[in-house]
Amino acid sequence: MPGMTIRTRFAPSPTGLLHIGGARTALFNYLFARHHHGEFLLRIEDTDRERSTDAATQVILDGLAWLGLAPDQAPIFQSTRQARHAEVAYDMLAAGTAYRCWLTADELRQMREHSTRVESPWRDRDPAEGPPGINPAIRIKAPREGDTIVHDLVQGDVRVANAELDDMIILRADGTPTYQHAVVVDDHDMAITHVIRGDDHLTNTFRQLGIYRAMGWEPPRFAHIPLIHGADGAKLSKRHGAVSVLEFREQGFLPEALCNYLLRLGWAHGDDEILSRDEQIKLFDLDGVGRGAARMDYAKLTHLNGVYLRGADLLPLCDDLLARLALRFPVAPEASARVLALLPFLRERAKTLMDLADSAAFLVRTVPLPFEPKATALLTDEARDLLRALGPALAASDFTPAGIDAALRAFADAHGKKLGQIAQPLRAALTGSTASPPIDATAAALGRTEVLARIGAVAG
Numbered sequence: 180m181p182g183m184t185i186r187t188r189f190a191p192s193p194t195g196l197l198h199i200g201g202a203r204t205a206l207f208n209y210l211f212a213r214h215h216h217g218e219f220l221l222r223i224e225d226t227d228r229e230r231s232t233d234a235a236t237q238v239i240l241d242g243l244a245w246l247g248l249a250p251d252q253a254p255i256f257q258s259t260r261q262a263r264h265a266e267v268a269y270d271m272l273a274a275g276t277a278y279r280c281w282l283t284a285d286e287l288r289q290m291r292e293h294s295t296r297v298e299s300p301w302r303d304r305d306p307a308e309g310p311p312g313i314n315p316a317i318r319i320k321a322p323r324e325g326d327t328i329v330h331d332l333v334q335g336d337v338r339v340a341n342a343e344l345d346d347m348i349i350l351r352a353d354g355t356p357t358y359q360h361a362v363v364v365d366d367h368d369m370a371i372t373h374v375i376r377g378d379d380h381l382t383n384t385f386r387q388l389g390i391y392r393a394m395g396w397e398p399p400r401f402a403h404i405p406l407i408h409g410a411d412g413a414k415l416s417k418r419h420g421a422v423s424v425l426e427f428r429e430q431g432f433l434p435e436a437l438c439n440y441l442l443r444l445g446w447a448h449g450d451d452e453i454l455s456r457d458e459q460i461k462l463f464d465l466d467g468v469g470r471g472a473a474r475m476d477y478a479k480l481t482h483l484n485g486v487y488l489r490g491a492d493l494l495p496l497c498d499d500l501l502a503r504l505a506l507r508f509p510v511a512p513e514a515s516a517r518v519l520a521l522l523p524f525l526r527e528r529a530k531t532l533m534d535l536a537d538s539a540a541f542l543v544r545t546v547p548l549p550f551e552p553k554a555t556a557l558l559t560d561e562a563r564d565l566l567r568a569l570g571p572a573l574a575a576s577d578f579t580p581a582g583i584d585a586a587l588r589a590f591a592d593a594h595g596k597k598l599g600q601i602a603q604p605l606r607a608a609l610t611g612s613t614a615s616p617p618i619d620a621t622a623a624a625l626g627r628t629e630v631l632a633r634i635g636a637v638a639g
């Protein structure tokens with residue numbers, strides 16, 4: 180398709196959450212458009228007015244923004260386009276590729292109850308003949324012979340016999356479009372060139388192609404990507420773990436890690452595991468998308484998140500962490516410098532921002548700290564006596580990590596102790612736990628006043 184501007188779209192229904200399957204679909208559409216210097220659009224499929232709310236739309240917009248997948252234009256709301264959907268249905272009527280299907284209330288009820296193929300007696304009758312006033316839905320006049328083939332960019336050629344496709348309704352009796360009809364009219368009007376979506380939509384494509392054919396419109400290329408499954412092979416759902424993008428955010432995953440993971444779930448470029456967004460854009464194409472169902476591996480995602488945490492820029496990471504900590508307890512104003520100083524150590528062991536928040540909590544709290552039982556056990560009478568004496572010795576140091584280290588060693592020597600016999604009680608006093616970054620760096624990050632206050636709180 181030389182010279183053509185590639186345009187993709189993500190078309191979620193606003194149901195109140197952005198599923199990670201949807202996020203992956205958005206990511207593939209985004210990367211494909213970027214790779215081809217095209218445009219990535221967002222269409223909110225809000226025709227179901229009862230389920231669609233502004234809040235649900237906001238969840239999608241927030242989720243996409245967080246993932247760095249903001250669309251290139253303002254979102255298009257499908258519900259605003261109903262007049263256009265109707266217009267196309269009437270065009271099809273006029274062209275004879277659709278017909279008014281007059282149904283009695285009884286027939287209508289039967290149709291609703293059985294989603295079986297409907298052979299309407301009105302298909303080949305003169306539209307003017309219809310009895311006025313009752314339920315004239317508009318149905319497409321689907322071909323009965325031959326096959327419809329989808330030349331899918333992921334699934335290959337998929338064929339269905341036209342005899343299996345019924346004359347589906349395109350415009351309901353109340354004038355509203357059906358889902359299949361609205362999707363086609365919108366994709367056409369938005370000049371979408373590539374429809375990349377979950378393979379649960381593959382069967383819809385045969386029906387949708389009928390509308391393109393009836394209107395004489397060139398259909399887009401289709402790429403149906405395998406859905407995400409849980410480890411047990413069943414379609415991914417709540418019982419497997421988190422499924423909504425916002426849940427992953429709350430649990431402390433970084434958007435870059437989640438995107439990288441979702442990309443690799445079902446798409447490969449050699450053995451490359453970690454790819455920056457720029458590399459993703461450069462390398463992504465549909466021929467790397469696998470046909471097999473992708474299996475969600477939470478442990479792998481968590482591992483990848485740890486890798487991203489260690490490579491993240493410190494300042495934004497620190498801000499995110501402080502915001503999470505502020506939800507738990509009041510955060511001291513000097514906390515931010517402390518967290519920033521120890522973040523390089525803390526993130527070595529963390530897999531998520533929640534792990535980081537747990538391990539950084541001691542830095543932002545004020546005395547008295549909560550104590551783990553193991554830390555309390557370290558604070559024996561002897562240890563408290565040592566800490567009481569240690570306070571002035573530490574206070575006299577320059578409070579750099581090196582100065583603190585030297586003071587601790589000198590103090591241990593003077594008292595005939597090993598360094599650990601001093602460092603461990605000090606760690607307990609300063610952090611309320613038995614594990615922390617190196618004690619000299621920890622004490623330096625807390626600063627002289629706070630260190631003395633914390634020693635005083637246990638040994639004073």
Ligand code: GLU
Nearest residue numbers: 190191192224362376380
């Ligand atoms: N609104 C549909 C969904 O959320 C997607 C339609 C499409 O991508 O064609 O599943």
